Amino acid sequence: MEPAKQRKLSQGRKKINIERIENTGNRQVTFSKRRQGLFKKAGELTTLCGGEIAVITFSPGDKAYSFGNPSVEHVVESLLYPDNYTSPMQVRVGEDGLRRKEQQELDEFQRQLEAEKRRTKRSEQMKSGNKFWWEMPIESINNMGMEELEKMRGALKELKLNVDKKAEEKMMKESTSLKISLPDPTIRNIDDRASGE
Amino acid sequence: MEPAKQRKLSQGRKKINIERIENTGNRQVTFSKRRQGLFKKAGELTTLCGGEIAVITFSPGDKAYSFGNPSVEHVVESLLYPDNYTSPMQVRVGEDGLRRKEQQELDEFQRQLEAEKRRTKRSEQMKSGNKFWWEMPIESINNMGMEELEKMRGALKELKLNVDKKAEEKMMKESTSLKISLPDPTIRNIDDRASGE
DNA sequence: TACTATATATAAGT
């Protein structure tokens, strides 16, 4: 009744050495599978142990994948800005219930932005240089839609005012004991070339 | 022939549900084991497939662990600044030779700043909602040192100019065919815990 | 920490 069984359906998993897989197709498949496995484990780890985690990888094809709990950004910033420094991205909005809806729109938009940034292919070398969050890549501004641009514009204006104000306050307060001078000239130079004000 | 076997040396691995481990000691042990496993897998992935990877986790005790190839910083930056982006502070200082030196001082200083921040231990908070970084509240501005403040001020000004400019460009261009909406359906690879590609 | 029985991940093959 039974048809002759073909020898073995599979030889099962074989042992492999941990070294670069030369076959391109194979490499991609393996990356895909293992990335999934890795993300799954990462998720399990946080669920089981309650820590935070971020995993970021670039595929051989240079595409970015990431997994994060609570979010990649959160974890990365926790690493970059330890201490009680309140992370700009994570600032509390709490008591002002009014903003919640707006908030969600923004979050959604942020996801888009991030995604868009990631979508682009990155180039080989990253010159040294350190970037701060408030040095937003011009590129991502280019990618913004009108609506978002306007929102940002308004917020930025307000923010700038606050910063200017604080800067001056501190300047007054610390001017006596301040030794460094991250001097105005430097900054003005930059202003100059852009604004011509 | 055999002496009575002591029950079993081990019942072996038991199945567990993926949910928070309440027992503290257990949780720590599990974190430790699984973190090791995760990092190992991460390493294998890059070796096998040649991509890049960064894994960052905070233990339940809030200690930071990370694994990266070639390095965490490299990968994180690749994610944040995909293209051959040059930060605003470094942009086009070229034509005016005079500014180069200042530029370098600034960069160096910034590096130090960042290093210093990293040294500190982070605290636990940041529970409630997020806002966009460009809607940074005053409280975090208050926490900034003078140097950082000044630097931010410069960058911010430039950023604002860029945004203003872009906003106006777009305004012109899109005023006829207003169809803002969030672009692009094709961003699958991010925040996509489960599915594969 | 070290051990082992078992749960899970996954290399090949289809």
Add this chain to the structure above:
DNA sequence: ACTTATATATAGTA
């Protein structure tokens, strides 16, 4: 994408 045999990871225990 799906399957299967096997390699690996790991929960509970000593």
